[in-house]
Amino acid sequence: EAGVTQSPTHLIKTRGQQATLRCSPISGHTSVYWYQQALGLGLQFLLWYDEGEERNRGNFPPRFSGRQFPNYSSELNVNALELEDSALYLCASSFPGQGSEKLFFGSGTQLSVL
Amino acid sequence: AQSVTQPDIHITVSEGASLELRCNYSYGATPYLFWYVQSPGQGLQLLLKYFSGDTLVQGIKGFEAEFKRSQSSFNLRKPSVHWSDAAEYFCAVGAQSIAAGNKLTFGGGTRVLVKP
Numbered sequence: 001e002a003g004v005t006q007s008p009t010h011l012i013k014t015r016g017q018q019a020t021l022r023c024s025p026i027s028g029h030t031s032v033y034w035y036q037q038a039l040g041l042g043l044q045f046l047l048w049y050d051e052g053e054e055r056n057r058g059n060f061p062p063r064f065s066g067r068q069f070p071n072y073s074s075e076l077n078v079n080a081l082e083l084e085d086s087a088l089y090l091c092a093s094s095f096p097g098q099g100s101e102k103l104f105f106g107s108g109t110q111l112s113v114l
Numbered sequence: 115a116q117s118v119t120q121p122d123i124h125i126t127v128s129e130g131a132s133l134e135l136r137c138n139y140s141y142g143a144t145p146y147l148f149w150y151v152q153s154p155g156q157g158l159q160l161l162l163k164y165f166s167g168d169t170l171v172q173g174i175k176g177f178e179a180e181f182k183r184s185q186s187s188f189n190l191r192k193p194s195v196h197w198s199d200a201a202e203y204f205c206a207v208g209a210q211s212i213a214a215g216n217k218l219t220f221g222g223g224t225r226v227l228v229k230p
Contacts, residue, residue: 004157035218042221042223043204043218045217048216055215055216056215090158099216100216100218101165101208105157107155107156
């Protein structure tokens, strides 16, 4: 069974540009979560999508946004990139109703903002 | 607000020696507690979790953790470390209700180095 897949593995952008990160959940999972792992800041919750709707949002500015598609895959968009957005972005998924008690994480997208 | 503290940023242990990683949490209700491991360039892998019941929890790869409510702690242990255990370990806390927002709060992580 395929795990959570994220693309691209690495992404290099310059300040002010937009970045789009993609995540495909495990088959049967309907919830997708995004976490940011930045140096010195640890792992921070970004967004939770379930059944196509944004259900919860972490303490991040509005230029961090995303969506979930009918096939439950998800995109994370970061607009007006800043240097401090450089981080590993991890996507996770779960079965309906299981929530954070059983998350499966992808290997992440390393975003570098120059 | 919920928070997790891992007091040790780095730990070096000899192969075959025992390992204990500390985790203290702050949470207003009964939490879910987790330990995850992250190898270089990889995502997070769940080692074990505590929801309720027996306070000593067994996980994968020979790890165990003990929940101590009175100390707000959930320390991770392994009796005999293998070189492959070198990685970063994260303690996390989450709500037992999806209605609470379904997010995990992570500690800052402990990087474990294993000496031959």
